[in-house]
Amino acid sequence: MSTVSDFVIDRIQQWGVTRVFGFPGDGIGEFDGALGKAERKGEGLKYIRPTHEEICALMATAHAKFTGEVGVCIATSSPGAFHMLNGLYDAKMDNQPVVAIVGQQGLASLGTFEQQENNLERTFADVACYVQTIVSPEQAQAVVDTAFRTARTRLAPAVIILPHDIQGMKMEDAGREHWVSRSSAVAPSIQITPPEDELKKAAAILNAGKKVAMIVGHGANGATDEVLKVAELTGAGIITALRGKQVVPSDVPHHTQQLGLLGSGPSLTMMKDCDTLLMLGTNYPYAEFLPKTGQARAIQVDLKPEQMGLRYPTEVNLWGDVKATLAALIPHLDTKTDLSFQRMLADAMHDWDQEEQAQAEVEYEKLNPRLVYHELNKRLPPQAIVTCDAGTTADWYGHHIRLRRGMMGDLSGRLATMLAAMPYATAAKFAYSERCVICTIGDGAFQMLGMNELITIKKYMKDWENPQFIILVLHNDDLEQVSWEMRTEDGNPLWDTSQDVESIDYAGYAELLGFKGIRLKKGDDVGAAWDEAFAHRGVTLIDAYVDKNVPPIPAHISRQYMLNTAKALLKGDPEEGSVIVDSAKALFTEGVERAKGILHIGQDKEGEKNN
Structure with missing residues (x-):
């Protein structure tokens, strides 16, 4: 007898799903039993069970980001369902198609205060573009299809709620009866x-522009060639949003990397000087860095x-897929002959890279975290996948990691949740087991749930074609990003009661699991x-004891940024001495390198005049 659970499993495979991320429980027990039965028959989905339901949802989101497919996560009723919310909000805020299948107590228990019975439709109403409880076998087909179709077209999570008794009911074909949908x-x-x-x-606007700037986000994934062609025809400079790094190869001279607090000086110059702005697949949230x-x-x-x-304020909004839209736009574009804007940006980016190298080489009391990323970037193998977390790892990733064509990288973007780097990296490894994956994460995020995922890696690494997996932990015993935000945003000194991270031997923990620790x-x-x-064909954890007071200096330091930092120090910041010394070193290096850059540009202009 085929049950509703059997049908749902078969149906999601018809939607192209081969891998799901789940955690069991009695509320989803009948469905889990059907998954096990299908696996024994060799007809099932690859079921990945990490250590927590939040990780399941984050892995499903990461799977969607790295593959372009619909990610699927599964959990039991109330407690498991609630744990998934953070990962589903990550999918919502980064526009990713994810379907969550969650258990529920039996139909007769709904609204009766039964154990683990809650109004899950109300719970998921904000995060999901579609949420529906299956209340009969005849309804199952339409609910499953609508969830996947809506997630795919709305680029958001959808939720299917499966009551326990419905899971085991005999599946009925959808007939021609009134109120029954056949999908x-x-x-x-x-x-x-x-x-x-x-x-x-x-096209008319782009053809008229003399200084065209492009901001390219993750929504332009797969459109690399079209983006580069538009830049070639319009003479545009290219900025990538942090999640769009992989769209434009780093060796494109007029690609100035990111904009804003994690961005480059040339990107800021581009925004100040441009007369035309083309935004492609991005919801770049920091309006203060955009043109006036x-x-x-x-x-x-x-x-x-x-x-x-x-x-x-946009003059034209083109509702469409970036790749298809640019392919249709390109025939209407004229070829610019004046490429001076591009050349200026390329020269400025050359100087910026020299400044970034100099910042990486500054010596502090402890290890400079910039140097760790700078040296990683030099050694990234072809097809590498790099993830970073929501703390200062995102700063150093933005400043120092340069993704070449074929490489991939991602993080929790608009939600910017901590700990996502580990489930992101693990999900990437499941999707591309032949590739080298590097996870970069702070010690605070690693202690949240990241450490647990070393257990998941140990459990599944035997299935990977290439077992190489590298974890970099920035070990500074501090929630460093928040410490700097307290100073620069609010003028408050570091509060070590909230900021201290208990130090442990992360390399030793990896060694306990049989991995290489450095x-x-x-x-x-x-x-x-x-x-x-990189020489080790296995799992390696690098426990990097880095300085916690290296300032994440933006390309432009606002007056308010400086005033707030000064206020924080005057209020008695416990790291006052180190903050002042480390900031002075960084600012001095920045000043020297920018002076060299100005001299370099001046010499180039003098040479052009003499020629």
């Missing part, structure tokens, strides 16, 4: 292209129409540590 497991195309007249309007109102004519291309024209404390040893990790 299909067919995904609608999202390769949407705007109307021709709208494309021509956008009225400075630039702006165009936005996105599959999320509600997020267009939101950060900067303790890194000196700058002279950084290159050798990475060489050792």
